[in-house]
Structures are given as C-alpha cells and as structure tokens.
Amino acid sequence: MHLQGTFQFLLLAISLTVASEKATCDSEPKTNTCNIVTCGLPGSNGLPGRDGNQGPKGEKGDQGQRGTLGPPGKVGPVGIKGEQGSLGPRGPKGDKGDIQELISLKAQITVLQEQISTLKAFISKHIKVMKLSGIRSMEEKWFMVAASEGTFEEGKKICSHVGAPLAAPQNARENGALQELAQQFNKNIFLDISDEKAEGKFLYWNGQTVRYTNWASEEPNGGRKENCVEIYANGQWNDQLCSEKRLIVCQL
Ligand code: MMA
Numbered sequence: 339m340h341l342q343g344t345f346q347f348l349l350l351a352i353s354l355t356v357a358s359e360k361a362t363c364d365s366e367p368k369t370n371t372c373n374i375v376t377c378g379l380p381g382s383n384g385l386p387g388r389d390g391n392q393g394p395k396g397e398k399g400d401q402g403q404r405g406t407l408g409p410p411g412k413v414g415p416v417g418i419k420g421e422q423g424s425l426g427p428r429g430p431k432g433d434k435g436d437i438q439e440l441i442s443l444k445a446q447i448t449v450l451q452e453q454i455s456t457l458k459a460f461i462s463k464h465i466k467v468m469k470l471s472g473i474r475s476m477e478e479k480w481f482m483v484a485a486s487e488g489t490f491e492e493g494k495k496i497c498s499h500v501g502a503p504l505a506a507p508q509n510a511r512e513n514g515a516l517q518e519l520a521q522q523f524n525k526n527i528f529l530d531i532s533d534e535k536a537e538g539k540f541l542y543w544n545g546q547t548v549r550y551t552n553w554a555s556e557e558p559n560g561g562r563k564e565n566c567v568e569i570y571a572n573g574q575w576n577d578q579l580c581s582e583k584r585l586i587v588c589q590l
C-alpha cells in the first residue's frame with residue numbers, strides 16, 4: 339500500500355512538471371524552441387510599454403464650493419449730476435449773539451451819526467457861501483456868476499476860460515435857479531441860446547435844438563436884430579440884441 343501510494347505520487351508529480359513546462363514554453367516566443375532546449379528560469383520584467391491612447395472624457399464633476407470674495411473692481415466713470423434735493427429741516431436756533439459786539443456796534447453808529455450831522459452842517463454853510471457868491475448847484479449842473487456884465491460874445495469868452503458855455507436851462511428847475519440869480523443880482527442874464535445861424539431857429543451853443551423854453555408873451559419878436567436870449571428876474575425869456583450887456587453866468 340505504501341509503495342503504491344508513493345508511486346502514484348511520483349506519477350502525479352511528473353505529469354504536473356511536464357504540464358507546467360508545456361504551459362511555460364507556450365508563452366515563450368516561437369524562436370525559443372522549447373522542443374530542443376529545456377526552458378530555464380523566467381526572465382526579468384521588460385521596460386514599461388508606451389502610454390496608451392487618451393481615454394474618453396469623464397462625466398461632469400459636481401459643482402465646486404463657492405470661492406472667497408475677489409478684490410474690488412476699478413472705480414467707474416462719474417455719473418450725471420442729480421437733481422437738487424428738497425430743503426432740509428430747519429436747524430436748531432443759534433446761540434445768543436455776543437452782547438459786547440452789539441454794544442460796540444451801537445457806539446460806532448452813534449459816532450457815525452454825529453459825524454454825519456457835523457458834515458451836513460458844514461455842507462449847509464458852504465451852500466450858503468456859494469449862493470451868496472452867485473453859484474447854484476443842482477445834481478449834475480452848476481450855474482456860476484462869472485462877470486457882473488458883458489455882451490454875449492464877451493460872456494462866452496469868459497466862460498470858455500474854464501471850458502464852460504453860458505448858462506442854458508433845460509427844465510423848469512434849472513430855469514428857477516437862473517431866475518434866483520437874476521433876482522439876486524438884479525440883472526437879466528444871457529443864455530447860451532441863439533438864432534444867429536437860422537432866423538427863428540433857436541439852438542444851444544453845441545448846435546442842439548432848444549426844446550425847453552419859457553418865452554415871455556409876444557416873444558421872440560426881434561427878428562434878425564435880436565438873435566440872443568436873456569432871462570428876466572421873473573424867469574421869462576426875451577430875444578435880445580447880442581450887443582447888450584448882461585450878467586454873465588457860466589454853466590459847469
Ligand atoms: C424891448 C426889448 C425887446 C422886447 C420888448 C418887449 C422895446 O423892446 O427888450 O427885445 O421884446 O422890449 O416889450
């Protein structure tokens with residue numbers, strides 16, 4: 339029994355060895371003819387093969403987590419100016435003003451008022467002096483007695499020394515001022531009005547047509563003889579001989 343078992347074991351071992359040699363040789367290249375040379379130990383692994391072709395695209399992955407907040411972008415262009423807003427609420431009542439400042443301002447006003455009064459009195463006196471000297475002052479026009487008497491031409495010459503014409507009233511107020519001078523000096527005054535160039539057409543010294551007049555009744559009546567104009571103490575006008583001597587009043 340024992341020998342038979344051993345023998346069977348050996349047969350099995352031989353058959354297994356042959357089977358394994360056959361199996362090994364079948365995988366060898368055909369040039370290694372296992373038929374003649376008994377196969378040796380297995381060779382070492384060869385070099386890794388080349389990379390295979392790219393596989394197909396995988397499925398879309400799940401959405402990643404939200405990233406952190408990025409840096410702020412660049413400042414945009416300036417926008418269009420908006421409409422004016424509505425009036426804000428009334429602010430709180432301010433502090434009470436400095437009482438000392440008010441007292442100081444009042445004192446300054448008092449000083450100024452006194453100075454104005456002094457100036458007014460000063461001017462008033464000067465106007466009186468001017469009136470006695472034969473001067474009448476209006477807003478923009480002054481009349482000034484320049485000579486007690488003279489012909490029309492003499493009078494024009496006197497006034498021309500200061501670049502002034504003879505007096506020529508252009509309204510009732512100015513006429514009244516000249517009337518005062520005629521009364522004051524008790525003399526008629528030559529006006530810088532004449533119709534020497536064209537009979538009956540009275541013009542000022544500068545050639546402008548006379549608009550305001552205050553002729554006495556029946557005047558002008560002198561025709562070509564009376565080409566100059568005088569003002570009476572009653573304020574009325576008369577055309578007169580230019581050679582007559584009258585009070586000379588200049589207009590400044
Ligand atoms: C004078 C003379 C005239 C004037 C008359 C007015 C007599 O002439 O001044 O110019 O018109 O008086 O009566």
Ligand code: CA
Pocket residue numbers: 557558559560564576577578
């Ligand atoms: Ca006359």
